[in-house]
Amino acid sequence: MAGGRTALGRWLRRARIRWIRASQPVLGPFRARWRRSLRLRTMTYTGLITGVMILISGTYILTSIGDDLYSSRRDQVLQDAARATLAAQSQLDGSDAADRSALSSLANSVRATVGDTTSSQMIYVRRQPHQPPLADAPLDSNTSPDLVNAITAELSDAVMSRNQPQYWQAVTLHSASGEPVPGIVVASTLTFPSGTGNYDLFIGYSLADTQRTLGFIQRTLVLTALILMLLIGALVWIIARIVFRPIRAAADVSRRLASGESRARMPLQNDEHFDELSANFNDMADTLQARIDELDQVSEMQQRFVSDVSHELRTPLTTIRLASEVLQAPTAAPDGPELTGSQQRALEVLGNQVERFEQLLGDLLEISRYDAGRITIETEPTNLVSLTREVVDGLQSLSHGLIEVRAIGGYSPIEVDPRRIRRIVSNLVGNAIEHGERKAIVVTIDSNAAAVAISVRDWGIGMNTEDVAHAFDRFWRADPSRKRTLGGTGLGLAIAREDAAVHGGLLEAWSRPGEGSNFRLTLPRREGTASFVSPIPLVPDDVVPDAGDPQVTGGWLRRPKRRVKKEGR
Amino acid sequence: MSARILVVDDDRSLAEMLGMVLEGEGFLTDHSADGAEALEAFRVSRPDLVLLDVMLPGIDGIEVCSRIRAESGVPIIMLTARTDTTDVVRGLEAGADDYVVKPFNPAELIARIRARLREPQQEANERLRIGDLDIDVAAHEVRRGEVVIPLTPLEFDLLVILARKPQQVFTREVLLEKVWGYQYKADTRLVNVHVQRLRAKIEQDPDRPAIVTTVRGVGYRAGLSDA
Numbered sequence: 043m044a045g046g047r048t049a050l051g052r053w054l055r056r057a058r059i060r061w062i063r064a065s066q067p068v069l070g071p072f073r074a075r076w077r078r079s080l081r082l083r084t085m086t087y088t089g090l091i092t093g094v095m096i097l098i099s100g101t102y103i104l105t106s107i108g109d110d111l112y113s114s115r116r117d118q119v120l121q122d123a124a125r126a127t128l129a130a131q132s133q134l135d136g137s138d139a140a141d142r143s144a145l146s147s148l149a150n151s152v153r154a155t156v157g158d159t160t161s162s163q164m165i166y167v168r169r170q171p172h173q174p175p176l177a178d179a180p181l182d183s184n185t186s187p188d189l190v191n192a193i194t195a196e197l198s199d200a201v202m203s204r205n206q207p208q209y210w211q212a213v214t215l216h217s218a219s220g221e222p223v224p225g226i227v228v229a230s231t232l233t234f235p236s237g238t239g240n241y242d243l244f245i246g247y248s249l250a251d252t253q254r255t256l257g258f259i260q261r262t263l264v265l266t267a268l269i270l271m272l273l274i275g276a277l278v279w280i281i282a283r284i285v286f287r288p289i290r291a292a293a294d295v296s297r298r299l300a301s302g303e304s305r306a307r308m309p310l311q312n313d314e315h316f317d318e319l320s321a322n323f324n325d326m327a328d329t330l331q332a333r334i335d336e337l338d339q340v341s342e343m344q345q346r347f348v349s350d351v352s353h354e355l356r357t358p359l360t361t362i363r364l365a366s367e368v369l370q371a372p373t374a375a376p377d378g379p380e381l382t383g384s385q386q387r388a389l390e391v392l393g394n395q396v397e398r399f400e401q402l403l404g405d406l407l408e409i410s411r412y413d414a415g416r417i418t419i420e421t422e423p424t425n426l427v428s429l430t431r432e433v434v435d436g437l438q439s440l441s442h443g444l445i446e447v448r449a450i451g452g453y454s455p456i457e458v459d460p461r462r463i464r465r466i467v468s469n470l471v472g473n474a475i476e477h478g479e480r481k482a483i484v485v486t487i488d489s490n491a492a493a494v495a496i497s498v499r500d501w502g503i504g505m506n507t508e509d510v511a512h513a514f515d516r517f518w519r520a521d522p523s524r525k526r527t528l529g530g531t532g533l534g535l536a537i538a539r540e541d542a543a544v545h546g547g548l549l550e551a552w553s554r555p556g557e558g559s560n561f562r563l564t565l566p567r568r569e570g571t572a573s574f575v576s577p578i579p580l581v582p583d584d585v586v587p588d589a590g591d592p593q594v595t596g597g598w599l600r601r602p603k604r605r606v607k608k609e610g611r
Numbered sequence: 612m613s614a615r616i617l618v619v620d621d622d623r624s625l626a627e628m629l630g631m632v633l634e635g636e637g638f639l640t641d642h643s644a645d646g647a648e649a650l651e652a653f654r655v656s657r658p659d660l661v662l663l664d665v666m667l668p669g670i671d672g673i674e675v676c677s678r679i680r681a682e683s684g685v686p687i688i689m690l691t692a693r694t695d696t697t698d699v700v701r702g703l704e705a706g707a708d709d710y711v712v713k714p715f716n717p718a719e720l721i722a723r724i725r726a727r728l729r730e731p732q733q734e735a736n737e738r739l740r741i742g743d744l745d746i747d748v749a750a751h752e753v754r755r756g757e758v759v760i761p762l763t764p765l766e767f768d769l770l771v772i773l774a775r776k777p778q779q780v781f782t783r784e785v786l787l788e789k790v791w792g793y794q795y796k797a798d799t800r801l802v803n804v805h806v807q808r809l810r811a812k813i814e815q816d817p818d819r820p821a822i823v824t825t826v827r828g829v830g831y832r833a834g835l836s837d838a
Binding site: 352353356357358359360361363364365367368371396400422423 | 622624625628629631632635666692713714715716717828
């Protein structure tokens with residue numbers, strides 16, 4: 043039993059899927075709308091239900107009116123026929139005609155009486171069958187052959203049985219133009235005097251008038267139903283609009299809020315449920331706004347504090363620097379005592395450390411700006427190839443091998459803050475020189491439709507997977523015991539990653555011990571691009587990928603979200 | 612004749628060291644520790660250049676800068692500890708010619724000072740005409756009709772460099788080198804701000820400049836594109 047039901051269920055499911063698949067080209071858009079629009083569903087359901095209701099009530103009204111009309115007409119017809127029959131019979135009873143001509147004229151006058159008494163013009167008189175033939179009996183007569191044809195054997199049998207004075211039957215008659223019209227034939231029996239025998243009297247009544255009235259009522263009803271349907275449709279549409287307006291307003295307001303318009307609030311809708319929704323929604327927005335303001339304030343305070351601290355530190359630092367410069371200058375003390383070798387060296391160290399201090403201060407200030415989310419980038423159309431070449435030319439003298447720039451693409455300018463991009467590239471190339479073990483360094487630039495990428499590859503000591511994960515951490519060093527040649531504050535890569543992020547770009551690293559490192563900067567070309575593919579692979583082509591490499595699936599990169607102020611020129 | 616420099620900084624040690632460095636380079640120096648004193652000293656000693664710290668007690672450096680600028684076109688170099696865009700731009704808009712960020716390299720400061728003090732090379736009786744302006748290079752004078760338009764030396768330099776080669780487009784970097792004496796990439800906002808200041812003085816309608824026009828993405832030039 044259960045198996046049968048699941049088999050049926052499966053068959054139904056399959057049939058449904060087949061139907062959906064077959065009708066998809068035509069009904070697809072509608073189906074999608076149907077799934078997505080509560081309003082469409084509400085309107086369709088309401089329309090269907092009211093339609094069915096109107097259909098049922100219309101049909102009921104129509105049938106009962108039809109029945110009523112028919113039966114009253116029939117009663118009228120039967121009365122009419124009975125009257126005519128009675129008049130004819132009384133005339134027959136009062137006559138003593140016995141010969142052929144008298145009988146014939148009697149039959150004629152009876153027919154005239156019937157014609158005068160009844161409202162119908164279709165009269166048929168015939169001698170009942172199965173009676174002994176009589177030469178004097180008047181001939182059958184009729185006013186309409188249509189009536190003769192319409193009389194069925196059942197009716198004539200019924201009349202002959204003479205159980206009732208009247209019999210009637212619904213028949214199809216034909217109008218003057220030959221169209222079939224419904225009609226009623228009433229049959230009764232007339233008894234002629236002098237043993238002439240029984241005659242059947244058939245009177246036909248056309249129901250064309252009734253039919254016409256019914257048709258008129260039917261047309262009126264259908265028209266009324268159509269108008270009603272239209273009115274109901276319009277009503278449902280209007281009601282749906284009214285009911286869904288608050289929801290649409292809520293959606294609109296939440297969209298504006300999400301897009302950063304923090305002052306957007308929902309209006310009251312004069313309905314307790316919606317107003318509760320509005321009030322709660324607005325409360326939520328207020329709370330969010332308050333939190334954002336608070337954070338803004340905190341970030342402003344932090345920013346001001348760091349800025350003040352840095353100012354306070356910079357002035358003494360400048361003084362120290364000027365002092366060391368004065369001491370180093372040959373003219374500082376022309377006639378004073380010569381400095382000893384260790385004093386000279388101490389001055390040199392002082393100068394270098396002041397410079398390093400300065401750099402550290404600058405980096406700290408920069409990273410604190412990023413932390414506070416108060417970054418303004420000044421963009422201009424920049425050719426990344428020439429920018430990279432400039433940076434590399436500046437650093438070429440510091441490197442032990444040759445730094446090669448491979449510019450495959452990326453010549454068309456993109457809107458970036460050149461100061462920040464220059465800082466990223468020089469940081470990456472500087473790192474490559476420092477960790478490159480005096481081997482070659484290759485800087486590659488390439489682009490695709492959505493993004494431009496710069497990668498810096500060295501074949502130096504490299505890092506293990508864990509170190510790569512920390513490479514962008516602040517003050518983190520891959521190997522604390524290694525000596526430093528170019529200096530650096532330990533904040534360089536952290537700042538570089540943020541520099542990339544404010545452009546909507548990403549800075550990533552691949553590295554393997556003994557095989558060197560590859561750092562890749564990918565910048566989307568346009569503001570709206572949410573995800574893009576880097577034109578340069580992160581794992582270099584010359585190595586065999588292994589499990590330790592970053593897992594790249596399809597290579598899609600997601601744009602990082604940052605709050606940035608932009609100033610173009 | 613050695614130039615006289617007014618150092619305005621509330622940090623006495625820094626001012627003292629600055630004095631030593633500048634005197635080592637052969638300049639004469641005066642020192643003021645706050646804004647009010649600085650304005651007084653400026654009126655008394657009539658320096659050839661002012662080194663002005665942005666953060667001062669009392670009247671702040673930006674205010675001092677605009678008050679000095681109201682009286683004189685003397686070169687002003689701002690000393691600032693902040694690299695925040697707003698501070699730098701406010702200083703430049705108040706009339707400073709250049710700025711140096713603390714902690715600065717003394718050699719760089721000297722170079723900046725010398726660039727501001729150097730006498731522009733000029734040919735005798737060189738006269739230029741650009742738009743409806745007459746420029747008398749020797750007399751350091753710009754006229755529109757009979758009206759003399761007062762310009763600071765830096766603004767004058769900028770205008771003359773542009774006007775000597777009308778229609779040629781100068782990039783911001785080239786202008787930085789020719790007007791400010793920078794040999795390397797520096798802050799191009801210097802150029803933007805000073806072009807704005809220059810326009811405010813010489814253009815009939817600074818919002819629709821006709822004499823110094825912008826070539827988008829490249830730089831500036833004197834005269835309309837098809838003038």
